[in-house]
Amino acid sequence: MSTIAFCLLSYRPDHPSGIERSIAALVEGVRRLGHTPLILAAGPGRQEDVKEPGLIRLETITLPRPALNQDVLAALADPAPVVEEVRGILARHGVDAVCWADTLWGLGYLNPAPQGVTSALMVHKIRPSGEDRWQRALAAVDVVCPASDYLAAQGAAAGLHHGTWVTVPNALLTAPAPVEPARRAALRGDGPIRIASRVEPAKGLAEFLAAMPENWSRPVELVLAEADFEFWSGMQSQVIADCREQAARRPDVIRILPALGWLEVPAFLAGAAATVISSTEPETFCHTAAEALSVGTPVISFDFGNVPTMAGPAGRAVPEADGHSGLWTALADLLADPGTYRQASWAAPGRVKDFTCEAAAATLLAALGL
Incomplete structure (x- = not known):
């Protein structure tokens, strides 16, 4: 069995964001298949963190709530401490693969994966082709995982399928239960x-x-x-x-x-x-x-x-x-x-x-x- 890590700085249980919900469903699926999931997120912690036993709060980056892009960029002005902490966590837990859930908020552009750990960039939005962090993230990872066939088609139309792209569809946390x-x-x-x-x-x-x-x-x-x-x-x-x-x-x-x-x-x-x-x-x-x-x-x-x-x-x-x-x-x-x-x-x-x-x-x- 494998250990798979997901990284999204804004993650918390019940956060009303599609990326968080997609990670929660993948974490649940990974567990059901017998593997061990971890989630790396920015501090500070919250009371509801207890709902997710695999959640690890980073000590080197804390964000206000709500946070802006500029808050994340300021916290990563010197990325070395975060990179070192993330690599250390992944190494200590024997992680086999890591999924960066976003270019910036998921640290995809830094790709701080230890040597030998497979990395994936989860894509929930196609970024402008000239965005430097986006291009760095795409080039750094082993596989790019758009969250829908629609996104995969958008990526193809933008000429971005230079490496391995595999659609990993978002999933539902509950089974279909139609009203009678x-x-x-x-x-x-x-x-x-x-x-x-x-x-x-x-x-x-x-x-x-x-x-x-x-x-x-x-x-x-x-x-x-x-x-x-x-x-x-x-x-x-x-x-x-x-x-x-x-x-x-x-x-x-x-x-x-x-x-x-x-x-x-x-x-x-x-x-x-x-x-x-x-x-x-x-x-x-x-x-x-x-x-x-x-x-x-x-x-x-x-x-x-x-x-x-x-x-x-x-x-x-x-x-x-x-x-x-x-x-x-x-x-x-x-x-x-x-x-x-x-x-x-x-x-x-x-x-x-x-x-x-x-x-x-x-x-x-x-x-x-x-």
């Missing part, structure tokens, strides 16, 4: 629209709420979860304020709800008539869409990124030119058609049935030669 037909039919009739999202401007949340038709009467419930990182200071506070402004405009139907743990999200989405992915930038996987599909909840989104391909007949893809009002139109049309809705709900679980922890881990292990 009678309950699903009732949800179509009067169930709420539910959205679970990390707080970020590109998620298009406030814009979606602002486009709500005046005659909309069905409940709309949003779980807004703040991450431990931001792209600029105050970013998340502004998005929350914008969403709350829309909720105050329509308090009869809009509710803002607190964050949920990873394992709570599928059950939340199971109680929805549908969910909406209102992102204005392409989603490279989209865990909440996959979780909604796993419980038979149809997904409405724009017609770009990975979501339309993943959802297929279990969703509705709206032309970007139609804007957020188009999402509402597609949503209303789907809910008004019992037969089409039933077919979408029936198709949903099958769209994600192969995204298991064991399958993802087995693909990763094979890519690493283990």
Whole structure:
């Protein structure tokens, strides 16, 4: 049996970020297959760290919460202490392979793997070709692992497949558990629209709420979860304020709800008539869409990124030119058609049935030669 390490400075259990959830699923799959996973993350520690026995907090790098890219860059201005600590940890634990979960936040551009340890770069976004750290990370590792076929295609289109690229699909932490037909039919009739999202401007949340038709009467419930990182200071506070402004405009139907743990999200989405992915930038996987599909909840989104391909007949893809009002139109049309809705709900679980922890881990292990 092997020991596999994952590195992501922002990692913590239940962190509302797709990369963290993808690592959690791989860790679970690695364990189920009989191997030993480790996770390396920046300090300081948190109370919920006890949920992940393989989590190791680095002593040479601590980050504020939320942290900015510039905080990480400042902490790595002299990377030697972090490199030495990471190599020491990996050597002491006899690690066979290490996965850097991001170019910067996952230390991929430094690739501090001991001699003889296979390394992989997990890719969740294709970076600009001229970005130096991105190019260093791609060149340093043994294998590049995009998290979806969509990302793999994006990498190929950018001419990046110079070495070994193996898609390691993101996986679900819970098995598909579709709502039984009678309950699903009732949800179509009067169930709420539910959205679970990390707080970020590109998620298009406030814009979606602002486009709500005046005659909309069905409940709309949003779980807004703040991450431990931001792209600029105050970013998340502004998005929350914008969403709350829309909720105050329509308090009869809009509710803002607190964050949920990873394992709570599928059950939340199971109680929805549908969910909406209102992102204005392409989603490279989209865990909440996959979780909604796993419980038979149809997904409405724009017609770009990975979501339309993943959802297929279990969703509705709206032309970007139609804007957020188009999402509402597609949503209303789907809910008004019992037969089409039933077919979408029936198709949903099958769209994600192969995204298991064991399958993802087995693909990763094979890519690493283990």
